[in-house]
Amino acid sequence: MLLQVKNLQCGYGALEVVHGVSLHVCTGEIVGLLGANGAGKSSLLKAMVGLLTPWHGRIWINSRLSGWAPAWRSVSNSVVLVPEGRQIFSDMTVRENLIMGGYHNPDRKSDIDIILDRFPKLRERIGQVAGTLSGGEQQMLALGRALMARPKLLLLDEPSMGLAPLMVEEVFAEILKLRDAGVTILLVEQNATATLQIADRAYVMETGRIILEGEAADLLQNPEVKRAYLGKSYKEVWE
Amino acid sequence: MKLLEVLNARRSFGGLVAVDQVSFSVFSGQIKAMIGPNGAGKTTLFNIISGLLPTETGKILFKGKNIHRLKPFQIAHAGISRTFQNPSLFLKMSVLENVMVGRHSRTRWGFIGCGLRFPGQIREEKHIQEAALEQIAYVGLEHLADSPAGSLGFGQRRMVELARALATEPELLLLDEPASGLNPKETEDLGLLIRKIRDTGVTILLVEHDMSLVMDISDDVLVLHNGSVIAEGTPSAVQDDQKVISVYLGKGLAHAAPGEKSSMRLRRP
Amino acid sequence: MLKRLIPIVLMAAVIVAVQLLATALEKEYCLTQLTMAIYYSMVVMGLCLVMGYAGQVSLGHGAFFAIGGYTSAILTTRSFLSLQDTWWAGILKRLHVFVLREDMFGSPIMTVSPWAAFLAAMIVTFIAAFLIGYPALRLKGHYLAMATLGFAMIVHKIVLGSAFAGAADGITGVPEWTLGAGLVITGKSVARVQNYYLASGIALVILILLGNLVRSRVGRALQAIHDQETAANAMGINTSAYKLQVFIVSALIAAIAGVLLTHYTGGIGPSESSILKSVRYVALAAAGGMANLWSASLISTLINYLSLRDWFGTFDNAVFGALLIIIISIAPDGPFKPLGLWIRRWSSLARVRTGEKNHETP
């Protein structure tokens, strides 16, 4: 088991937003994490990498207890978070952003090329100051930067947000490829349909608690999930 | 009636032409969607219309008057309001205060009046608060009115932004990716809300990547690519346009209904 | 409404209590330094508005204090006796703009009256604040800080290098200022209590006005500018006009404090315009929590008071620096905020505890 979380509670100031969550991710899996706005998904991910100190509960990564280490440690455990809202280094160039992603990676030079091959759009903008990229470009950069660290466990917080449909498709394809390349992925997404299609398992969170979990395919058929998260495809609406 | 008319707008950054001779119009009472790949120049165009960036050529006509030399706040006064792609709420203020700021352009007391608390100013303040609360209720966030905006989740912020924009009583509302960060169910609710807003007489120009929303609510779709318009028309016409499919829609996921076969190619063998 | 009145009434009560206590303990002389400290804290209040609410850092407020003080000092001490016979001096005399009086050594002089000088000081400050604020407020962050600091530097050097401002010696012999209704701003010990109430009264009025302002449409606009200037602009706020207006308002408050203190101490020296002074005001505003008018004015009154009473001797600056570090490290929002927060946290902690128990029995 690559990641295990038991009875985790955390929050901001005096406000608790995650009330005792337990979940696990096995090596080689894609695990989806769904939930409405403000359910506490992002907070949970932050706690896993140490950006948020857990108040209670435990986190094991690679069967080693963690969770109280500072956030910069998580990268050396090969756990990398792609945070919500991109968080790129906005006054550095695209190339420098990528280099920073590979801060702990001795092969960062050659890895940059691999990343640029994956995201040709970034190659076009390689010398541009990252803060001036379009929203979608920034999202790609954030993903590329995370990959530079050669993560074993990749925590993705809404990677498809703000991306054009074609790009969403590409990002999801990319996630699958990454899994094939041996990266384990915990995916937080609003695009529940697509998530459940590519994930092996999934959890559903509501107001700080896990309310459902199971095989992705099962959840896809679950009427409750369908009603609350899947909505209708636009084709359906149109026709 | 043409509410907004963009004529030959152009904007470049260094060597990059982000918006290139774009012309289009928005008619009163419409919901018009603007779509296009990442980096196509949609946000830049919004910035031009709302006065944050000057256009290098051409004109922006709002109700027949050229507004392209006006400052953003003057454009807000004229009746155009917007939301931002990255929600930019006033994070240190409460949700209520955020929306109250939206009333700014429709109120008038200045430094002296506010300092001395003239009776008229007190009355106005009360009106501002009532109107703001109404808007908050409209987007369904009454329970959060007093929480600081900085403590909201991403999706909630979008809603507050929408309420704030509505508080300016705009005639034209520009929405930059209002559904990003919302799940499909919430997106559907948003669609209903946008329709409701339109029904109160507000014209809406919308940038969105979520096709379910775009196809659901828009009357007219404009497709931008590399800064130029490549297609314009009804949603159904646009989604069958080969060019649009190839640069923007793709044919995989986006078209997929849940459980549909074509999407299963993504699954591991 | 009532909630707004509570701090005001409380403050007024404290002001009266301090005076009664000082008189009862026969330490009335303490009120002298307290009065001076209150005048200084008025600058901090204005700065709070600019920095805490509108988010514009000004390292130049000492200069506005000095502009106010110097303008009124120059006009009320320079003798225009040689102009006495011109027709317009006659008119001005009739209008009480010029007054005849005796200087320290008994020779007759004709100077501008304090009221007219005050008016002139306000006009000069307004012009200066406009001229520097208009272009400077396009700047942001460190660049704005530097521009205001540069302005303060220029004022300081002009004051130091100009004979009309008394160069390094400053100006002395500034007369008392009869406000009318028996009120006089003067450093004479007989009027000590009166002047203490005058100073605290004016300070309280400024506090109330600023308090009203920040809790209004204008205050929200300023905070919005602070948080997200672009968004504020797009919401219909004329950001540059607001920034300029708030800058001018706070400059005027600083200048008022300068005029008052100059009449109170009977003189002004170039150290009032020094960079150190300007930086000190900023630091005091920050120590008070920046966006917290009450606590900033209390803190700055207290610290200035202790310093003016030579509590720390040669360690005065060291203590100021140390206090600054401690306050900012421990209570960045001002020392009064944590108090409230602790109370709230205690109550919510209690709630969390009971919540915990609930979880353990699923």
Place this chain on the structure above:
Amino acid sequence: MGSEILILQYLLSGITKGSIYAMVAIGFNLIFSATGVLNFAQGEFVMLGGMIAVTLSFYFPLPVAVAGAVVIVACIGCLLELLFFRPLRHHSILHMIIITIGLSIVIQEAALHIWDEKVRSLPYFTGNEISSVKIYGAAISPQVLWVLGTITVSVILLHIFLRYTLQGRAMRACSSNPEAAMLAGINISNMRTLAFGLSAALGALGGCVISPITMTQYEAGAPLAIKGFAAAILGGLGNPMAAVAGGLLIGIIEAFSVSKLPAAYNDVSAFAILLLVLFIRPHGLFGSPSGQGVREF
């Protein structure tokens, strides 16, 4: 004295002053690049460097004294960061700046009580009080050449460090977006310590080389910090070369303003020009509009 020589002499005199400001400005820039904080205590590092070197020079030869001072002040810089900045959580940039103001005052007072109010200075590195190098008839103290040399070397090294080395880029990343830097695995606390140490060392080195020219006193730091700040801003924050250009420019403006205006106003002209430049170019001569110094606190 011919007018060309005169002009040259003013120029050299401007360079003398300017090099001093530039030396301080470089240190400003480094901490700024790493943390976004404008360190008001930078002048104090310069003062401490001079004071400690003078004290050490009673016991050791000059090079050892200078090296010793640089090391000690670097340690002080690190220590200050560890004691006063590391424990801070969720503090805004402005708060940190205010803390540096507090530190600057405290360090100054500490120096007053450790040493005293007297001026001190190191001996001239080459030559003595009256020796000068003649350039086309104009004269300049050889110590100025030492200062210029030190600046050149530091700037080149710094530029390479910040733009082309991993650690240097990481330093910039920390100021650009601390949370993201942390997620990339950068220990931002250590980076900040490093930045404080480095810029303290730079300041101290500056304090040593300028000490023979300017002399050192417990109060010498603050005026230097103001000019250094002005130089860094004039050049545009975030770029050590721009800082040097800014420093030299201010020095030269001051020198030439003396030739036309009463000398009492030379600061006035320097700052007036600084303001003008800022009003025309709100991010300094060479700064980028998206740079961090433009961001509000």
Place this chain on the structure above:
Amino acid sequence: ASGDKNKPIKIGAIFSVSGPASFLGAPEEKTVRMLVDKINAEGGVLGHKVEVIVKDSGGSPEKAVSFAKQLSEEEKVLAIIGPSTSGETMQIKQLCEENKMLLISCAAAEKIVNPVAKYVFKTPQKDSQAVTWIFQTMKDKGISKIAVVSSNDGFGAAGKGCLEEMAKPAGIEILANEVYDKQATDLTDILTKVKSVAGVQAVVNWSIVPAQSIVAKNMKQIGLNVPLFQSHGFGNPLYAAKAGVAAEGTLFPAGRLLVVDELPADHPQKALLAAYKKDYESKYKEDVSTFGGHAYDALLVVLEGIKKAGTLDRDKVRDAIENLKGLAGTAGVFNMTPEDHTGLALDAFEMLTVKDGKFTIYKK
């Protein structure tokens, strides 16, 4: 009338022990503390112990005002000595006059005692006398065209005014007149300007700040090889030391404290100066300077006044001080009159020069 013998004589002192004028205030404070200890050890004055309350103004006038009020209204001191700078003194001159508080300033500017305020005295020599000495020496050397540079503090401004006023009558022409910042770190630009003016035969520098040594150095560095005259503010061996070889030959008027060894044994100041120098240097391990001497004199004047008046009544003490005659202090021999509240004659000065890094009396 001296009342309760246990009650000490309270004297207030306002010095800028720290801050930009600390090079004045610090030795002043040290001197006063030393002197008070000595006097009390010897039994005090009129049987009373002497208590000095020292306030550190940091050089700010507003603090000086606050402290002056504090000292007179709360501490009810008999007299105030200090402040160190003329700016601060001017700010409290009127205050002391109104409150009938005796003030013995340690600042030099002439306007402190001119016009005369009844309760205000000062101990440093007058600028005009220093200028007289300088111009006399220039005449002897055949110099008639000079440049003046001065610092932008009270001392510099007062001296500059004095030089300008007295030049014409003395037949001296000022060709260049520049003011520099008191915190200046380099002055080559100003001196270049001086050098560019044809015909300058000597430079007069008027300041008390450390920049005096910079003037000396920079003149030599840019090859401005004319005699350098300094004011009596150069009276601190440290400044000569900091200028090193550049200080050689500098001419300046000063009290005799710095050349006490050269004085004849029967000189009225010799014993006092020698004792002060010895005590100070052995107690504080630093060179004595004329600045500390001003505080010495101020305290001396007050105590002598008390002794002479035989009472602690302030007005009587004031009257006594106004009539002090032949009182030897560090700056010279004081002969106060109602018109002259400094009481030092031209002979309080001696023209000094720097030779081999040491101060010595200048001989033509």
